[in-house]
Each structure stands twice: as structure tokens, then as C-alpha cells.
Amino acid sequence: MPSVSMSVNGKSVSGEVEARTLLVEFLREHLRLTGTHVGCDTSQCGACVVHVDGDSVKSCTMLALQAEGSDVKTIEGVANGDELHPMQEAFRENHGLQCGFCTPGMVMSALELVKRNPDPSEREVREWLEGNFCRCTGYHNIVKSILAGAVAMRS
Amino acid sequence: MTETGIGAAVLRTEDRRFLTGSGKFTDDINRPGQTYAHILRSPHSHAKIRKIDTASAAAADGVVAVFTGADLEGVGGIPCGFAPDGGPMNEPPHPVIADETVRYVGDRVAVVIAETLNQARDAAELISIDYETLPCVVATADAVNATTQLHADAPRNICFEWQIGDKEATDQAFANAHHVAQLDLINSRLIPNALEPRAAIGEYDVGNDSYTLYTTSQNPHVVRLLMGAFVLSIPEHKLRIVAPDVGGGFGSKIPHYPEEAIVTWAAQKVRRPVKWTAGRSESFLSDTHGRDHVTHGELALDEDGAFLGLRVKTTANLGAYLSTFGPLIPTYLYGTLLSGQYSTPAIHCEVTAVFTNTAPVDALRGAGRPEATYLVERLVNIAAAETGIDPVELRRRNLIPSDAFPYQTPVALEYDSGNYAGLLDEGLKVADMSGIGARRIDAESRGKLFGVGYSTYIEACGLAPSNVAGVIGARAGLYEAADVRIHPTGSVTVFTGSNSHGQGHETTFAQLVSDGLGVPIENVEVVHGDTDRVPFGMGTYGSRSLAVGGSAIMKSIDKLVEKGKKIAAHTLEASADDMLFQDGVFSVAGTDKTVSIAEVALTAYVPHNYPLEQLEPGLDETTFYDPINFTFPAGCHICEVEIDAETGAVEISNYSAVDDVGRIINPMIVAGQVHGGIAHGAGQALLEGCVYDDAGQLVSGSFMDYTMPRASNLLQFKLGSQVTLCPHNPLGAKGCGEAGTIASTAAVMNAVTDALTPLGVTHIDMPATAQNVWQAIHTAPTQQAAE
Numbered sequence: 001m002p003s004v005s006m007s008v009n010g011k012s013v014s015g016e017v018e019a020r021t022l023l024v025e026f027l028r029e030h031l032r033l034t035g036t037h038v039g040c041d042t043s044q045c046g047a048c049v050v051h052v053d054g055d056s057v058k059s060c061t062m063l064a065l066q067a068e069g070s071d072v073k074t075i076e077g078v079a080n081g082d083e084l085h086p087m088q089e090a091f092r093e094n095h096g097l098q099c100g101f102c103t104p105g106m107v108m109s110a111l112e113l114v115k116r117n118p119d120p121s122e123r124e125v126r127e128w129l130e131g132n133f134c135r136c137t138g139y140h141n142i143v144k145s146i147l148a149g150a151v152a153m154r155s
Numbered sequence: 156m157t158e159t160g161i162g163a164a165v166l167r168t169e170d171r172r173f174l175t176g177s178g179k180f181t182d183d184i185n186r187p188g189q190t191y192a193h194i195l196r197s198p199h200s201h202a203k204i205r206k207i208d209t210a211s212a213a214a215a216d217g218v219v220a221v222f223t224g225a226d227l228e229g230v231g232g233i234p235c236g237f238a239p240d241g242g243p244m245n246e247p248p249h250p251v252i253a254d255e256t257v258r259y260v261g262d263r264v265a266v267v268i269a270e271t272l273n274q275a276r277d278a279a280e281l282i283s284i285d286y287e288t289l290p291c292v293v294a295t296a297d298a299v300n301a302t303t304q305l306h307a308d309a310p311r312n313i314c315f316e317w318q319i320g321d322k323e324a325t326d327q328a329f330a331n332a333h334h335v336a337q338l339d340l341i342n343s344r345l346i347p348n349a350l351e352p353r354a355a356i357g358e359y360d361v362g363n364d365s366y367t368l369y370t371t372s373q374n375p376h377v378v379r380l381l382m383g384a385f386v387l388s389i390p391e392h393k394l395r396i397v398a399p400d401v402g403g404g405f406g407s408k409i410p411h412y413p414e415e416a417i418v419t420w421a422a423q424k425v426r427r428p429v430k431w432t433a434g435r436s437e438s439f440l441s442d443t444h445g446r447d448h449v450t451h452g453e454l455a456l457d458e459d460g461a462f463l464g465l466r467v468k469t470t471a472n473l474g475a476y477l478s479t480f481g482p483l484i485p486t487y488l489y490g491t492l493l494s495g496q497y498s499t500p501a502i503h504c505e506v507t508a509v510f511t512n513t514a515p516v517d518a519l520r521g522a523g524r525p526e527a528t529y530l531v532e533r534l535v536n537i538a539a540a541e542t543g544i545d546p547v548e549l550r551r552r553n554l555i556p557s558d559a560f561p562y563q564t565p566v567a568l569e570y571d572s573g574n575y576a577g578l579l580d581e582g583l584k585v586a587d588m589s590g591i592g593a594r595r596i597d598a599e600s601r602g603k604l605f606g607v608g609y610s611t612y613i614e615a616c617g618l619a620p621s622n623v624a625g626v627i628g629a630r631a632g633l634y635e636a637a638d639v640r641i642h643p644t645g646s647v648t649v650f651t652g653s654n655s656h657g658q659g660h661e662t663t664f665a666q667l668v669s670d671g672l673g674v675p676i677e678n679v680e681v682v683h684g685d686t687d688r689v690p691f692g693m694g695t696y697g698s699r700s701l702a703v704g705g706s707a708i709m710k711s712i713d714k715l716v717e718k719g720k721k722i723a724a725h726t727l728e729a730s731a732d733d734m735l736f737q738d739g740v741f742s743v744a745g746t747d748k749t750v751s752i753a754e755v756a757l758t759a760y761v762p763h764n765y766p767l768e769q770l771e772p773g774l775d776e777t778t779f780y781d782p783i784n785f786t787f788p789a790g791c792h793i794c795e796v797e798i799d800a801e802t803g804a805v806e807i808s809n810y811s812a813v814d815d816v817g818r819i820i821n822p823m824i825v826a827g828q829v830h831g832g833i834a835h836g837a838g839q840a841l842l843e844g845c846v847y848d849d850a851g852q853l854v855s856g857s858f859m860d861y862t863m864p865r866a867s868n869l870l871q872f873k874l875g876s877q878v879t880l881c882p883h884n885p886l887g888a889k890g891c892g893e894a895g896t897i898a899s900t901a902a903v904m905n906a907v908t909d910a911l912t913p914l915g916v917t918h919i920d921m922p923a924t925a926q927n928v929w930q931a932i933h934t935a936p937t938q939q940a941a942e
Contacts, residue, residue, distance in 0.1 A: 018273060020273070028182075028183075034176070034180075034182075035176015037180070037350075037351070038182070039350045039352065041435045042857045042858050044857075044859065045350060045858060047350060074176065076176040076177075078175070084171070084174060084175070088174040092166055092167070092170045092171070095827050098657035098827060099349070099350065099400075099403040099656055100402065100657070101178075101350040101351040102350045104176050122871070125866070126865075126866040126869075129867070130866075133863050133865070135349055135403050136403055136657045136831045137830055137834075138832075138834030138835075138869055138872070139834065139864075139865075140869070140871060140872055141827060143866060
């Protein structure tokens, strides 16, 4: 089996994987980083979003081998120790999550949005979330959370 | 109100783990030595299995075992938990793995267990099955006249025929009517799509001859009862069910599913844990679906617009087999709701429940009540349009007056409290109806069709008084259990049978304890979802967790305070009758003598100076709370839409909701429940729809084909609230989980048809996609005349 090496949340990791192993499978099954979720098998739901070399990626749509040598960040690597990232804190303060299953992907996707657009409008947030599904919140408080998180990240 | 007590918008204690990726969902669990199961499913909607050859699969790399239906000797079928009125009901066998016949695409045919998931999947490709395909029936309306029959013991594919209400009185009302509004509608089939796919891990302990099942369930004790007693014959003391974090359910994680039994049974056979996780495509095929009614409804009115009678005939699709609560949904959760908020004196409803070659149908958020509300509220709007009475005015003329409670409807329910006129007034205010003229002009100036829709809805939830449940056909009680344990140093653990899958019980229930016992909220832990830790439970569905589960907690808190008073009285050398309790402190009335609840707890567990002759040590109280009635949330939802007549695209431009959910413990969580509910109902109205083709193939079998509501389809909702307390539970709580969905489908569709009425479109079936709306516009009588 081919071997793969990458940095995940600042730590060097490597493993032997079948060539068909998806990045999300490598994260969940090999590294036991189960914060990244699998909600579909057609790349729509966004529960599996992680950052690869600074860009948000649906980790169900990328082979582990394609991440060879990359710098991967998952939801487990977002907080600073016990201190939540301002975007995570915004989700908490605005009740931006209910069952919590879509949440890691939402946060990772929101961080990418704010990186590209530090001051997004409500409409821009809604359009950006095209690839992130939530069944619990009606998106009402997710949108509020991301707008509040963007403000917090600017200050 | 304290900062963390009843009524406070406390931030959720469960959020930190979800936000940091430390939640523990079923698929996040890995057991030592576990194997992986892949379920092979039928590609045919109806076929006989002539032969299955598993030899090549069994010999493939990494395969531990392959099982088919023939291997499941002694395993029972999946039981059904409800027969309307106790029967008669045709109740065909529901095998865990199909034995001779498959009856829908996705029906289970074999299970492959291997060292890795890929090996299990690869080996499943090697199973050779000789199918003899049979004619199928898919459409609800076709079932009773189909040439094919799914089950030998269900002639004409009828499961049961059921009715409620007074037929004679209703027919008389129609004979006397000044006007009759009529409607034929389809309540579309939906696929629930909780974001977390179902998963299950079975584990067998050889030493103890005991089993553990980790599963994505809304009600682990119910799964233990059904699977243990009916399917696998495992007694309760040898079977533990754990539902860890559950990623949404919406009803689809109520039923006991075959996969749960398969992994549990197989774990004993292979002597290793067996893990199965559904791919989303499997979820589409094999999760229970929702709704799927074909209905004719008629509303009789007198010359003043007073409702005289409502007559309903519904065919309800139950799918290929009976799911756990399938027969409950289109009967006692549907027909009983047809009075709505109105004083309609005569109602009669007939339901024919049918089998088709489709996935089983069970509860989906609202479960029967959205179907009833949609029908009633659409009929009211049609009656308004036909009689020329304003839809708000027509509703107002027929609302049950606020001094009429308790109100006995003609369809069994006794509404206990409410203020429907008040909800309507508040709804109009929150929706800023004074500005609607300007918004209409603005929309029309941009070339849009503008519409407004109302939904004044009722819900019956807090399921349920057990004696009533028994009379109507439930094969279980519907109480809830709670054990509230104060530990020796004063911290508290609540063990609740309610089973949060997103509702925030860990916070709301801790608020009850913080408020009731005066304990800091951070010293309260809420435990749920484990049959070995929680005394018993019926689970979370039907908006019942606070009204029933929360009431059980309140009763336990009362018992703890009573016992605490006796202990405190002994400590303070006073009479228990003179003891007061407030904010965590026991005091003797009229004195400055006090003792804290933490000190009382320590005394209870270190009973050196303690009235041992009269009182047991310890401070731990369990309650089984059985409500005496349902609860009746109600509200007024108002939706505005703008439609592009050129494309048919519908946009919700305003949405407001005023709900009466009784006592609110955490307004932040309640608002979140309403938001999600509105989105789910709006999803059915505008976007979602399950499509099977004529051969029974699921065309809408992925997120590429089944339109889920996205953030860009929705907007910021405007919420209002009005509280009338439920008079019969200790909290005065009614329930909020389903209200939004029950209301919003009708509100959105009434807005869509209001916008299209000038073009001659009086009804359109869901979903009101751009294509469907465009077609409705272009086939409308006035449009055809113009063309």
C-alpha cells in the first residue's frame, strides 16, 4: 500500500493507505480525528470541510494521497488550547448549532469566507453556504454567527 | 428568574464539544477488534429471490462472514408499535433481511462482514442473486386498484381503513351549507435527511452473554424493548442500548431498524463487534420517509362564513412494510387535528392506509399534524377566495374563543388552553401588516407577483397519556422517566429518558435543576441515551421532552426538596412543616436558622446525625411521569412571497411567526427550534420532494436530486411569542420542536397561491419549484384564454 505523509493541525503524520482512501477517511479512520464528519457521498453537504494549505476543501472529495506533503487543518485544530476561536465563540453565543453534526464543516467554511471577505453581507454569507447543509437551524442563527464571527475576527 | 434558571437564555453547555470536534456520534465510536458490515440491498422494487450465491463473497479477501435471510433462523420480524383502535389491521411480516421477496428498492438482501469496509463492499459485488421481477405499485392513489399485491394477507394492498368523527352530523352540515369549498391535494412524500446518517455498532460479550448496541436513536429504551423482546429474544438485563450524540432525527430515528438487529445478531455470530454506517445514498433508500397523502377535502360554510362541517377522505401511503409508528401518523396524529383553531361543529375523516413498493413511511417532524394543518389552512384560504371574505377575517370569525377552554373538538381532542385571537392579532403586528400595501406595490413595481399566506395552526403534542395511548392503539405507554441524584458534595446528575438529538436538553434540563434546587448550573450534569444508566425512557419525539420529560424532572425535584426539608428539620431541630426552601437554602420559618442543600446532601450520605428510623439515607429520586392530556401549542405564521412570473421562481420575502408553546425555559433554544421547524416546512413547500419512477426506482436518491433547503433559500425570520400555560403539567410547558413545521408549509403555500390567484391558479401541489409554478401559470384557465 502506498504511504502518505502530511501535517495535520501542526503535527507531522504518516500512514499506509489504499490508493482509494479519501482524505476524510484518513483523518477519521487512521488518525481518529472524528470531528470531521461525513454527511453525504456526493459532495453536497459540507460536513467534511477541512483546510488544505489554507483553502477549504471537502475532504470527501479528495484522496488522502492528493494531500501528500500538505498542511491540513481540521476542526480539532481551530481553538487555541481551551480558548475557542472567535468564530467558534460566535457560533456558541448565537446558538448557531443544534445537533452539532454540520457544525465543524460550517465553522471551517465560515473561516474561509472571512479570509476571502472580511466583511461579508448577509446575502454573501447565505450564498457562500451553498455547499453546507444544516437541517436543524434553518440557517437563521448560523448566518448570525458567521456575521458576528467576522466582526470579532476583524477586531 | 436567576441567570441560569427558568426563562433565561443560557448558552448551551453541549456546544463546546461540538464546536471543537469532540462530539461523540455513533460513527465516531470504534470498538476493539471491530469488523465492518455492508448491507446488500435490492435493486428491484418488487421481485422474488430465486437464488442467492454467496460463495465467492465469503471467500473474498478479509471477509469474516456473509449472511442472508435464510441464516436468520429464530430471528423475529420488525414489530409495529401501533394499530389504530387496536385493529383490525393487516400486519404482514417485516423480515430483518428479505427471505423470499423484496418489496422496495433498498430492501435488505444480505450482509457482508469483513475486516475493512472496502473489503465488505468489494465482496458484496461478488454476491450473485437470481431475481424474478414482479409488477410493482408505487403511486399512493394506485395502490388499491393495482394488479400487484405486496403482501398475501393484505388484499388490495390495504393495511387498514379508519375513520373519526360523526359522519351523519357532517353530511347534515353539508346539506345545510350555503357554500362548499373543495380541494384535491397531494401531500408530498419527503425524505427526512438528518445530517448524520444512521449507524449502528453491535457488540457481544461472551463472558456475560450480553449485548451492547450503539445506535443513532431518538429513543434507545424503545429500541431495547422492540429489538430485545420481538426480534432477537434478548432480555433487557442482557441488552444495553447506547445512543451517544445523535445528529438530528426529525422522526427518522424513532423506528427500530433492521440494521440495528443485524449488527447485534451478527456480533454474537462472529464474536467481534460489527459496525455499520449508512452512506447517504443508503439513507435515501432505507430511512423511513414522511407524509405521502392523497386527499379530498371539503369545507361547508353558512352565509356568514361560519364553518359548518369538514369532510375529508385521505389515502395514506405506508410504504412496503409497517414501520414502528407508521399507522399512528395518518390516523390519531392527523384526523384528530382537523378542527385546527376553529369551532367547526362537525368533522368526519376517512383514511385508507395502503402498502406500495416504496420505503416505509413513519414520523417526520410534525408527523400527521403538518398534513392536517396544510389541508385545513388551504381549504380556509380557498373558501376565503370563493366567498370573497378576507382570509384573516374568515379565520377570525371561526376561531375558538379564548373563554371556551377546555374545548372539546368533534375529533376526540380536548384543547386545554389557548388564545387564538390574541395569536392572530400578535401575528399581524409582528408581520407589520400595516406596511403590506407598500411592500406589494414595491414588489409589483419590480415586476413580481406578490402574495401573502396565513397559517393559524394547532398542534397536539406532549405525547401522551398512556391510558389514552392504549385506547387508540399504541402498544406502549408514553410516560417519561427521570432520576435526579444529588451527590454527597452537592453536585447533581439528571438521568433522563428524553433523548436529545439537537434540542439542547443538557442545558434546558440543567436550568430546571438550577432553578428548582438552587444549584449552580455548572454543577449539574444531564445524562441521556444509555439504557444502563437511565432508569427508563420513551424518548424524544412529538415535542414531548419538556412537557413530559421535563415534568418528570420537576416531580423528582419536588420529592428531593420534600426529603431535604425533613433532613434539614432534623439538623436544625425544627418541624419539617416549618421548613422553607429557596435558592438552595433550607430555613426555619420566622427564624434565621438555615442549612444549605449541599450540607443537607452531605448529611443524607453521611447520616451520623440523621433520623434513620423515619428516613432512608441518600438524596436520589426517580419519577415516572404520565401526563393527563396532550398539550396544545398554537400560533399564527404569516408568509410573504414574491414570484417571478417569467421563470416561476418563488422567493420568501418575509416570514413571521408568533407561537404559544406554553412556559419557555430557554427562549434562545425555543427560537432555534422554531427557526428550524419553519425551514423544514418551507422546504416541503418550495423545494423538497421524493420521486420514485413507475418502476419504483428512487429518482431523488441523492442530494444532487433531492433539493434540501439552503441558506440562500431562506431569510431571517421574525418571531413573536405569547404564553398561555398548559394547565395540567407542573411546568405549564407545551412543546416547540414541531410547531414551525406544522405551520409553515401551509403559510408558504397559501402565499404562493395568493400570488398566483390573479392568474387563475387556485391550487398548486408541492413543491412549488420554479418549473411547477411556471407550468401552473401557463396551464391556468385565464392564461390559456389570454394565449
